[in-house]
Amino acid sequence: MSIKRINAIIIKEFKQLLRDKRYLFVLFFFPVFLLGMFGYAVNFDVKNxxxxxxxxxxxxxxxxxxxxxxxxxxxxxxxxxxxxxxxxxxxxxxxxxxxxxxxxxxxxxxxxxxxxxxxxxxxxxxxxxxxxxxxxxxxxxxxxxxxxxxxxxxxxAGITSLSPINFQPRFWFNPSLETTKYLIPGLIAMILIVTAVVSVSLSLVREKERGTIEQIKVSSVNTIEMLLGKAVPYVCIAMLNGILVLIAGMLLFNLEIQGSYLLLLLTTSIFLLAGIILGIFVSVVADSQQVAFTIAVFLSFLPSFILSGFVFPIDSMPPIIQIITNITPAKFFVAASRSIILKGAGVSAIYDQLMYLILYTLFFLILAVLISIKKEKEL
Amino acid sequence: MNNIIEILDLKKNYSSVEAVKGISLEIHKGEMFALVGPDGAGKTTTIRMLTGLISPDSGKLSLLGKNIKENKNFIQNKIGYLSQKFSLYGDLTIDENIEFFAHIHNIFDYSERRNELLEFTRLTPFRDRLADNLSGGMKQKLALACSLIHRPEILFLDEPTTGVDPVSRRDFWKILSGLIKDGITILMTTPYLDEAERCTRVALMNDGKIIALDTPAEIKKSIGKSILEVVCSPSRKAYKIIKESGDLEVQLFGDRLNIMIENRQENIDEIMNIFNQNEIKISGTRIITPTLENVFIHLINN
CATH class of the missing domain: 3.40.1710.10 (abc type-2 transporter like domain)
Known part of the structure; x- marks a missing residue:
């Protein structure tokens, strides 16, 4: 493995990314737009x-x-x-x-x-x-x-204190029961996974479509160098995006992170890794950008929106759907990041979720490798 | 080590289709070798096996005296490959494209070689232009420059001039001759027989097999026939008559007929007779040596 070759791919990828102004706009506008939408419009509090x-x-x-x-x-x-x-x-x-x-x-x-x-x-x-x-x-x-x-x-009548029970409910972690605070971790999950899966799969399939992948294959670059070179730029972009949403959440909706920033970063990195592996999996299956985009959106956007517990609580779903919710890594990230951001939970509280994420990543990595070996044999 | 490429009984199937049905071939150092044939003959499959992009089902393949499977890294540093689609990054400039291909071939001190290549392909004035904004001919030359950045010993070209205008094609061939002078071995595939004629040796491929393998001149001689070219009118009617008259091979080019004959006077007389009987006006005849195209069509028909 050569760091210099990986660097070459990373630099090339960044150059291409920075030149695609429209894509950059979508990449950075989309999350903020969604946050505004969900933060202000999708509100389950009934007021006024x-x-x-x-x-x-x-x-x-x-x-x-x-x-x-x-x-x-x-x-x-x-x-x-x-x-x-x-x-x-x-x-x-x-x-x-x-x-x-x-x-x-x-x-x-x-x-x-x-x-x-x-x-x-x-x-x-x-x-x-x-x-x-x-x-x-x-x-x-x-x-x-x-x-x-x-x-x-x-x-x-001269009697004091007639009421034996003084009922004073208090909600912990989100004392004023604001839905926005509850939504932001889910929103970050959705943005991260959509960015990771869509951009990684599209950028890999674009190379297939243009035939440049063959030039890379006949060079000294091996598959691992290629994938690392592709993953690093999009991890950076997705991280930047996640931080942007977090800051927007702090400024617009008074969100406060209760837990450790480092733990949040670690959890996010593991989650992103899962997203990127999912993106690689899509690029192995799809041969054109349209197909890749469709599969990527289908695999990332819909499950992370509907099945992750982001909007709809998993506990109130029918048992079969509850099992199906495991297909999205966002489920585990939403649970873990809510614990960190709202409750200030430590590693021990989110250990299960992290393990799930790692297992998920490994599963899709192996699946992607198996399919690509099978495809290579057919060539 | 005179044979830089050795192929022995190479076979490749795509599911149920046999793309390459066992070909054997030796290519010498410094040759400009062409694989010629119609679409679907197995040319691209062969060249992709040689570059290690796909692996053969059976057969032996060695480049630079080494087995390709066991020495992939060694070989990949010594070969250049230009695929059919001029695979470039459209959103990178000429300079950046070359830089990237240099890096992935482990060349980090590339600027001198890049200037040399840009000079050589006359792309220097456009070096800051995005590859998407180049003409077809310029894209082709840039792709060639990218595949030459690491000074390969063997250059594989897959239909390099398809979709390129005639002037750029001539330019391209000038560049290729320059490379041959530098001692590079070139193996190309082409559907154009006029291009094949310029190569040192040619393999005619059809239906996954090599049907002729020699220098262009020898291939043309090998069939032992000549071409009678007749300019006549109405040419279409004349073509039909000859075609129906039996075992003569004939091709129609506008108002000219090319009839393949044994080189004997009585054959010519016989054809003239047929034309006279059918009231076809003949404005000129001559005997020409067959082109590769004539030979190729003759071989495929047999």
Whole structure:
């Protein structure tokens, strides 16, 4: 093996890469664009729910309840309704997502000893997911209100501390439950694997298509030198890309890396290696750039998006699909990098994932070698 | 070590197709040797086996007195290969292409040799131009320069002039003659018989076999026939008549007929008679020595 020959290939590859302005643009624009898309648009948090109120009671208590609702960031009061007949058109036109109807006897029932104060919520159920989340919000809002009222009554009666359990949920690692923080590790995984698989396979197949691979084969360069020379530039590019996304995540979405940078780098390198081997595998199978591109996208983009746990939690998939998720190395990287970035996990916590990645890499390396030997024999 | 390339009973199959059906060949040092034949004759397969790109199914192959399988590295440093497609990097300049090919052949002190090659192929004024922006002839010369950067002893050219204009072709041949003077051995494949005539020796290949192997002059002599060239009208009708009259081989080139004959006066008289009977006007006849093309078509037909 000659470092000088590998260097020659690396330099050549970088020259070609830097000259392909369009490809470079796609390579660096694509990740930032995706981050923006996923960060701002694909958001599972439901906020700013438009609320209309029909307050038939108009009492101190009813106003207080409305105030507790709109003082949170989840609800915006878009107006009051006077007549019953206005309720339906408002929901039909999707002017509001939620209508609260306070009955006339709300405060009086509340004041009675064994009164039954009730409230009516009308939720727009077209988007089932959102409706469910709204339902959860109002339930907990009502419960909070109940607790407050009860404490008030108890104090009047001279009894202190009526509630035996003080329920105060706290979420660890992502305390405000922001989906962006949860998405960024998955996004990095997707960008890295798409960059690695697509660029490595395309650059190898391009040599096949142009016939330059034959010139390399008749030279002193051997296969390992060739593959190393091809891999190094794209590892650099993919790493740069990953760092870019991480920095963008820090600046735009206040992401903080809890764990060790070194461990993150190591995990990323192993993952990239898996991606590059997958790219080499594609280049062995495909003979034209179109075919290579199609296979590469199919093997890298789709599984890392759907099956990696990036967007859809693996635990809630049917058992068979859960087994199929193992075809993408992104699954292991997403799990490992989430642990490092959000939890600050150490090596022992992600050991299994790293082993999986290494096994995965070895499997595809052997497969690629076997197929290329078989193809060579057919020549 | 006069024989720089030795081939013995070389065979190669592609799945069910027999591409090369057992050829034997010796090529001497300093020769300009051509493998000639139609598409699918097995020329490219042969040259690819010689460069070590594919391995033969059976047979012996030695270059520079060494077996190619066991001495791949040694041999690959001493051979240059120009494939059919002028394999270059279109997004690199002339200089960068040569630099890359120098490096992968372990040549790191290449600038003098590069200047020499660029001078030799007259590409010096274009050295900073991207290979994609070169004409077909210039691409071919650049590819040649790339394959010569490591001063190979044997140069393999696979249909080097296909798709190149006539002026560039002549230039290219001048460059090749220069290389032969320097003592390089050249083995080329070509579908053009006029190019084959310029080589020291020629192997005619058809259907995976060598059907003739000698100097162009000897091959032409070997069939022992001459060509009667008749300029006549209507030539198409005359061609049909001769073709139908029996065992004469005839080719039609515009208003000329080339009829292959035993070199005897009675044969000529006989043909003239046929033409007269069918009212074909003859404006000239002459006897010519057969070209390689005539011989080749004769051999394939037999």
């Amino acid at each position: 729910i438009k609320l209309a109120v029909m307050d038939n009671d108009n009492s101190k208590e009813s106003r207080e309840f409305i105030k507790t609702l709109i003082s949170s960031e989840y609800f915006i009061l878009s107006g009051y309704i006077e007549k019953d007949s206005d309720i339906k058109p408002m929901l039909d036109n999707q002017d509001v997502q939620l209508i609260l109807v306070v009955p006339q006897n709300f405060s009086t029932e509340l004041a009675k000893n064994n009164g039954k104060p009730s409230l009516q919520f009308l939720v727009d159920g077209v988007n089932g997911n959102t409706a469910l989340i709204i339902n959860n919000y109002i339930t907990s809002a009502a419960m909070n209100f109940n607790a407050k009222i009860q404490t008030g009554f108890a104090e009047k």
